[in-house]
Amino acid sequence: MASASNVRSQQTKKIPNEKVFAAFNRAYTLTDYNIYDTLDKRYEFRKITINEDLSLNSDEQIDAIRMLSKRYDYDKIINNEGKTRICENCQKECLATLYCEHCIRSYLKAKFSEWTSGNNDIDDLIKQCQLKTIGPNKIIEWIPYNNLGDVKYLTKGGFSEIYSAVWKDGHYNEWNSENQRLERHGSEKVIVKRLENVKNANRNWFEEAKSHLTISNKWAGIIQSYGLTQEEKTKDYMLVMCHMTIDLRNYLKQNHNILTWKKKIKIIVDIIDALLRIHKENAIHRDLHSGNILYLEDYDCWYISDLGFCGPPDKPIKSIYGNLPYIAPEVIVGKEYDYPSDIYSIGMLMWEISSGQPPFADFENDYDLVLRILDGKRPKAISGTPSKYKEIMIQCWDADPLKRPNVITLHKMIMDLSKSNILNDSNDDKKSKKYLSPFSFLQSSSKFSSKTNTSRLSKIHQFENILVSKNITEGEQEDFHSKPYDFNIASNIIQYGSTLKDSIAKSSASKDNIVRSNTSKSNTSKSSTSSQNSSTSSFTKVFSKAFGKKKQSADNNNSKKQQKQPERNNETDDIY
DSSP, rough: OOOOHHHHHHHHHHOOHHHHHHHHHHHHOOOOEEEEEEEEHHHHHHHHHHOOOOSSOOOHHHHHHHHHHHHHHHHHHTOSSSSEEETTOOOOEOOSSSOHHHHHHHHHHHHHOOOOSOOOOHHHHHHHHHOOOOOOTTEEEEOGGGGGEEEEEEEEETTEEEEEEESSSEEEEEEEETTTTTEEEEEEEEEEEETSSSSSSOHHHHHHHHHHHHTTTTTTBBOOOEEEOOOOTTTEEEEEOOOEEHHHHHHHHHHHOOOHHHHHHHHHHHHHHHHHHHHHHOOOOOOOOOOGGGEGGTTEEEEEOOOOSSSSSOOOOEEEEOOOSSSSSSHTOOOOOOOOHHHHHHHHHHHHHHHHHHHTTTOOOOHHHHHHHTTTOOOOTTTOOOOOHHHHHHTTTOSSGGGGGOOOHHHHHHHHHHGGGGGGGTTHHHHHHOOOOGGGSSSOOSOTTTTTTOOOOOOOEEOOOOOOOOOOHHHHHHHHHHOOOSSSTTGGGGGGGGOOOHHHHHHHHHTTOOOOOOOHHHHHHHHHHHHHHHHHHHHHHHHHHHTTHHHHHHHHHHHHHHHSSOOOOOOOOOOO
């Protein structure tokens, strides 16, 4: 006979079926926020809607109501809104209905003396996260390494080696009110990232880590972190995270030819919704790219990962960290990452989702790529791209950060697009369903052209004495994409050209050459060739002068690194 704990573990691992999710989503879709203007009113309406849904049997209704109640509790605590009650155990006023948030925090605090990472800063980081816990399945903890089994090296990304593992006990999942204790999920697959940056981390790194761990366990759309562990042999610290199905880069390789625009828009909606949560927490991601966007097939949701947590803690002065094709031009020229920098990355992700390939995939040389980005070049919109989608994408990657939409405006724009008739594909679900193999996001693919550079990782870049970025006209963009340019800078080009001062003056004179939708075709055709030649020529000269002597040493350093060993409201979409 199965023990009570085993039965409970099996129950908590049960994933509601598609009918339950469909009914749950219908209840939210039918909610009129003008009529049901509080969390409590919306909860009662949705509960009635689910109970009256004839597509569900009694067990499915129970599952859907439990999902609804879990989300209701999260929303109440996050927004500090809704009916309160007096906890029968601690006698404190609490918001949650399925548990008491104060009892959970007290339970965790009482166990502080029972564990240690061996590092006071790490201990303090975990304790502070636990004291802000919002639910029983949203807890950061110290995970003894011997609780992880079947640890397998998978790949290396940026500053982190990535492993798969099986967490024997699993994360905390439920609060047992009767016994006043937390209960665990049971054995589960997890992803483990080696954090090579902890040993040299400064105080700012720990503050940022606390912020990001808290955010990841607070909002939907951000991959959940379970806690930290330490490998026994190397003593390296490691981040333990929710296991996902595939990353966006490899998902597009496998599925791009069968993706409808409705599905493509769904992907970008999920990404922007998650970024909205991050920016509302006054945080900046700083490294958005398709390798950091992960898919969970069970729930058909996309998540953002690596909120700056896995980058370098002490990068050199005047350097930047990131995946170059997604880095905003103002960051390349030396400005700090800011909210518009993330929006620029969204523009590149929009193009990648539309095309199925990473942006600037044919550029193998970082210096060539920087030259083109700062000269206003952007990927060419794919034929068949909806005009509104293209318009939003171009706004996001504008050279001027002030002309990019903020995340709230962007969220509204993309939601409006998702509801438009152009995306109503009747056979969408049938066309887009495809089995995804486990860990497929960590396996290589041979589907891309041999010329396509798919190996770009986030890394440290050092760019000095470079010019300000600019926009160019639509005609110049066409000219750029239609000509067979040689994207390799000649080794002797440094001996040609004007001085840095003259080049900057020439660049400033053409700085206002911005894309205008009402530019006539005749003016565009007359100016495109001359503008292209003059701007690119002057820029190439000064760029080569600035980088020619540094290129060899930088390439050598990068090579060594690669060889190192292995607005409606704040209601969440997260249920488990």
